[in-house]
Amino acid sequence: MSQAFDVVVIGAGPGGYIAAIRAAQLGFKVACIDEWKNAAGGPAPGGTCTNVGCIPSKALLQSSEHFEHANHHFADHGISTGKVTMDVAKMVARKDGVVKQNNDGILYLLKKNKVTFFHGRGSFVAAADGGYQIKVAGAAEEVISGKQVIVATGSNARALPGVDFDEVNVLSNDGALRVGAVPKKLGVIGSGVIGLEMGSVWRRLGAEVVVLEAMSAFLPAADEGIAKEALKVFTKQGLKIELGVKISEIKNGKKGVSVAYTNAKGEAQELAVDKLIVSIGRVANTIGLNPEAVGLQLDERGAIMVDADCRTNLPGVWAVGDVVRGPMLAHKAEEEGVAVAERIAGQHGHVNFNTIPYVIYTSPEIAWVGKTEQQLKAEGVAYKAGQFPFLANGRARALGDTTGFVKIVADATSDEILGVHIIGPQASELIAEAVMAMEFKASAEDIARICHAHPSLSESTKEAALAVDKRTLNF
Numbered sequence: 001m002s003q004a005f006d007v008v009v010i011g012a013g014p015g016g017y018i019a020a021i022r023a024a025q026l027g028f029k030v031a032c033i034d035e036w037k038n039a040a041g042g043p044a045p046g047g048t049c050t051n052v053g054c055i056p057s058k059a060l061l062q063s064s065e066h067f068e069h070a071n072h073h074f075a076d077h078g079i080s081t082g083k084v085t086m087d088v089a090k091m092v093a094r095k096d097g098v099v100k101q102n103n104d105g106i107l108y109l110l111k112k113n114k115v116t117f118f119h120g121r122g123s124f125v126a127a128a129d130g131g132y133q134i135k136v137a138g139a140a141e142e143v144i145s146g147k148q149v150i151v152a153t154g155s156n157a158r159a160l161p162g163v164d165f166d167e168v169n170v171l172s173n174d175g176a177l178r179v180g181a182v183p184k185k186l187g188v189i190g191s192g193v194i195g196l197e198m199g200s201v202w203r204r205l206g207a208e209v210v211v212l213e214a215m216s217a218f219l220p221a222a223d224e225g226i227a228k229e230a231l232k233v234f235t236k237q238g239l240k241i242e243l244g245v246k247i248s249e250i251k252n253g254k255k256g257v258s259v260a261y262t263n264a265k266g267e268a269q270e271l272a273v274d275k276l277i278v279s280i281g282r283v284a285n286t287i288g289l290n291p292e293a294v295g296l297q298l299d300e301r302g303a304i305m306v307d308a309d310c311r312t313n314l315p316g317v318w319a320v321g322d323v324v325r326g327p328m329l330a331h332k333a334e335e336e337g338v339a340v341a342e343r344i345a346g347q348h349g350h351v352n353f354n355t356i357p358y359v360i361y362t363s364p365e366i367a368w369v370g371k372t373e374q375q376l377k378a379e380g381v382a383y384k385a386g387q388f389p390f391l392a393n394g395r396a397r398a399l400g401d402t403t404g405f406v407k408i409v410a411d412a413t414s415d416e417i418l419g420v421h422i423i424g425p426q427a428s429e430l431i432a433e434a435v436m437a438m439e440f441k442a443s444a445e446d447i448a449r450i451c452h453a454h455p456s457l458s459e460s461t462k463e464a465a466l467a468v469d470k471r472t473l474n475f
Contacts, residue, residue, distance in 0.1 A: 003116070005031040007344060008134050008146030010122035010289070012036070013047020015321030015333030016152030017106050022341035023150075024113040031144055032115050033122035033136055038103065039096075043119040045106040046099075047154045048322070049330040052174040055102050057197050059095040060177065061361055064204040068363075076400060086205055088181055095177065118144070123290040131316060132294060148316045148344050151296075151304060152337065153289060155282040155322035160189070163250045169257050169275060170250070173198070176277045183207050187259055187273035191218060191241060193360050194279035199239055200362045209239050210271055212261060214280075216244040221358070223372040223421040225387070225407060230366055230423055233403055245269075250276070284323045299325075309349070310340050318344075332356050355438045357431045364403045365427035369435050370419030373409055382412035386444065386467030388460045390424045395455035401425045406464040408434075408444055415443035415468070426457055433461055444468035 005028075009020040012034030020032040036044040036051055044051055070084045110117050120138020127133075131147040157172035159165055167175030176198040182205045188195045191213040203209040218241065219227040235241060244264030251258045257276040263269050284303035291298060297305045297313045304319040306312055312319055318340045321333030335356070339349025360366040376383045389405040390396040404424030410417050420434035437447055447465035452458045 002133070002142065003031070003144045004131075005029050005116070005144060005146045007031070007148045007150065007341070008033065008122075008132070008144060009150045009152060010134065011047065011152035011154055011321075011323075012045035012106065012110075012117075013152060013154045013321060013333065014049050014330040015154075015337040016047065016150070017045055017110060017337075018334045019150050019152060019320060019337030019341050020115045021109060021113045022338045023344065024115050026341060026345040026347075028148075028341075028344070030115045031118060031146065032110060033118045033120065033134065035119070035121040035138070037119075038100065043107065043117070044099075044103045045110070045117070046102055047152075048173075050102045050106070051099060052172075052177055054330050056095045056099050056177045057173070057194075057201075058361055059098045060091065060201045061197060063091045063094065064201045065363060068204040073400060086182070088179075088205070092178065092180065118142075121288050123288055124149075124293045124296065125290070127294050127314075135290075137288075149318070150337070150340055151289065151312075151317070151319040151323060152321050152333065153285045153323050154333075155328055156285045156287070157278070158281045158283050160247065160250065160278055160280065163252070163278070165278070166252065169252050171275060171277045173277075173279065176279075179275060183274035185210070185256075185273045187212065187257065187271055187276040188279060189213075189247065189259070189276065190279035190281070191215075191243075192279055192281070195277065196234070196239075196360055196362050198277055198279070200234075200237075203238055210273070211239055211241045212245045212247070212259065212271070213241065213243050214245060214247075216264065218243060219366075222366065222368060223407060223419070224374055226366060226368065226421045226423045229404060230362075230364075233364060233423075234362070252276075282322065282328055286323065309343060310336055326353060327356060327358070329356065329358070352439065355435050357435050359428045359431065361428060364401070364424045366423050367427040367431035368419065368421040369431055370417070370438055371409060372419060372421065376409060376418065381418070383409050383418060384412050384415075384444070384468050385409045386464045386469070388463035388467055390457070390460055392463075393455070393457060393460045395457050395459070396425060398455065399425055399457075406430070406460045408447075408461075408464045408468055410444040410468050415445055417442055417444055417447070420461070420464075422461075424457070424460075430458060430461060433458060 007023045007030045009032045024030045038044040118136045120136040125133035165172045186207045188199045188211045199209045218231045249260040256274045259271040320336035322328040335351045342349040357369040387407040391402040396402045407421040409419045444465040
């Protein structure tokens with residue numbers, strides 16, 4: 001007889017393993033299925049985020065930032081280092097170690113919360129006995145059943161039509177994290193999060209990096225002021241960013257990759273690079289899920305169709321994270337995973353899409369939450385804006401990084417904060433204050449009146465809030 005569970009979670013990425021743990025905490029008998037493998041063939045839960053996304057990319061960004069500081073900024077502090085070299089193999093090995101620690105940590109948390117873990121690919125077999133049969137294709141094949149099923153199978157890198165990832169010369173985010181030596185010349189197609197972060201890593205280590213972007217605007221999802229500042233800073237750092245390009249042909253050969261394209265002026269161009277990172281977005285992963293066996297509906301993009309509460313068209317089947325609508329962000333998936341587990345328990349799970357923060361971990365970091373100025377203008381919303389530069393922040397001067405600013409937009413009448421946009425040091429941490437403020441419907445004046453430690457980078461947030469009402473303290 002197959003094992004029966006109250007809740008079966010397919011996928012152990014941020015949405016999946018968090019959903020499984022929360023469901024177990026709420027008293028359900030839970031199974032979690034995941035097929036990711038480590039180098040030894042063992043389980044590697046954590047999904048794209050832990051294995052080839054958020055965690056490893058931040059490890060490489062940290063290593064490359066240390067290298068750049070040693071080469072270009074230590075002398076400002078009176079530190080003499082002599083010639084600094086980078087052992088790429090050791091850097092990558094450290095990254096792999098960080099990933100394994102996270103894999104092992106997730107396995108520990110699942111076990112601690114009494115979640116039964118199955119290593120293999122999960123797929124639907126049939127609806128049966130008031131629930132669903134799920135096949136686990138691992139070292140040994142077996143079928144389990146669940147009264148409720150949460151699909152959290154994540155996403156895969158989108159390839160250019162006719163250009164497959166070989167992960168040697170043409171790289172997805174996976175291959176970009178495993179490059180064994182610094183390429184002399186690196187091409188990046190797409191100036192989104194992955195393109196900018198991986199481009200920054202290898203640029204710091206000495207590669208000449210060229211970024212080709214089809215859009216005519218840089219970082220169109222960000223506030224225009226933030227995007228303009230970012231483009232200026234990244235260009236000054238050495239990233240060559242071309243906007244409005246059209247790729248016509250890519251040839252992958254033994255000596256590298258050639259990219260034929262037309263630039264924004266319509267002129268034919270050719271770029272020869274040692275490695276090419278393709279980062280043009282991601283697609284929902286339903287490979288092998290066998291949704292047709294139970295009639296699970298997918299949309300035209302292959303994502304699982306869900307309502308506002310992550311319910312699919314099937315009773316008792318839910319879906320969260322990258323495999324459904326909304327931003328493909330690990331923390332969005334986590335919020336949905338917790339909310340679904342609580343909804344299964346009859347509680348009221350909470351996910352507010354208006355307060356999900358976005359972060360790009362370049363240097364300077366970029367982070368935002370809520371509406372941009374251009375969105376408010378398009379929606380006809382009357383607003384006020386305030387901005388404060390890190391150049392005038394004492395803590396930023398002491399850090400030696402005064403790049404960027406904090407910008408706050410608030411309702412013109414109520415003063416409620418509608419959006420916060422940051423480019424500068426530790427923006428990824430500073431944005432949390434804005435998220436909390438917006439969750440509690442705070443006004444710009446509320447932030448302005450909160451006591452912030454001095455000296456701290458967060459004082460720039462306070463100053464930006466003051467600037468909304470044309471005031472300043474000038475710390």
